[in-house]
Amino acid sequence: MSGRLAVVGLGPGDVRWLTPQADAALAAADALFGYGPYLDRAPVRNGQRRHPSDNRQEAPRARAALETAAAGSNVALVSGGDPGVFAMAATVCEQIESGPAAWRGLDVEIVPGVTAMLAVAARVGAPLGHDFCALSLSDNLKPWPVIERRLDAAAQAGFVIALYNPISQARPWQLTAALERLRRYLPATTPTVFGRAVGRADETVAVTTLQAADPAGADMATLVIVGSAETRLVPRLGHAPLVYTPRSASA
Ligand SMILES: C[S@@+](CC[C@H](N)C(=O)[O-])C[C@H]1O[C@@H](n2cnc3c(N)ncnc32)[C@H](O)[C@@H]1O
Secondary structure (H helix, E strand, O other): OOOEEEEEEOEOOOHHHOOHHHHHHHHHOOEEEEEHHHHOOOOOOOOOEEEEEOOOOHHHHHHHHHHHHHOOOEEEEEEOEOOOOOOHHHHHHHHHHHOOHHHHHOEEEEEOOOOHHHHHHHHHEEOOOOOEEEEEOOOOOOOHHHHHHHHHHHHHHOOEEEEEOOOOOOOOOHHHHHHHHHHOOOOOOOEEEEEEOOOOOOOEEEEEEOOOOOHHHOOOOEEEEEOOOOOEEEOOOOOOOEEEOOOOOOO
């Protein structure tokens, strides 16, 4: 089969976080697919067809990209951040698993990108300097009790926790519930970071405590990092404190 599909991570927003490999994959494509606002971040090049689609159209978008690649095109399917983190690479794998046998013969490449939790962490210091985990608070594809169980386990195990998809118009209460849950296990003073639209013109980053964390400060472009009991602030002169998690942990 002559076509190919690259699932390309664009990073969280800043063009300097687009890797040379991702840029080359975009340049080589003759058809680009993606959620409209993400596709808008890919440079416009002559001769390329662009196929924007709506949010939450992941499966049809992946199928359309696979069909186009199977017909012989060089396709780039773009994803915000890293395509393997709560994003299009898994959707493509799902569709290949359940789709026509011919899709298993396609040349598929996953091109990694900077995921949001790394960009947010870098803005404040090194909160992910020791063991951490990432959880999506979206209960669209998993039941809320599963999320509660994972939050409990992560907090009790001492992981720093990065919360993706914390809130949306359709999911207004989940972040409140998650923070209440984490307050059962973690000190009130646990550093908590809200990074919104990091790397974009409207970026905001706020450092607070778990007790004071206010879900009203988050939207669907926000990533929340809740520290572990070891995460701390280093005050500095003339600069914001550094938020970090030491590399060592006590027993
Ligand atoms: C569907 S997930 C996609 C994650 C993406 N694949 C990644 O690796 O960052 C969308 C969530 O990622 C986070 N996110 C994406 N871009 C962000 C940014 N620039 N700043 C802060 N959080 C971001 C938010 O939590 C948002 O709700």
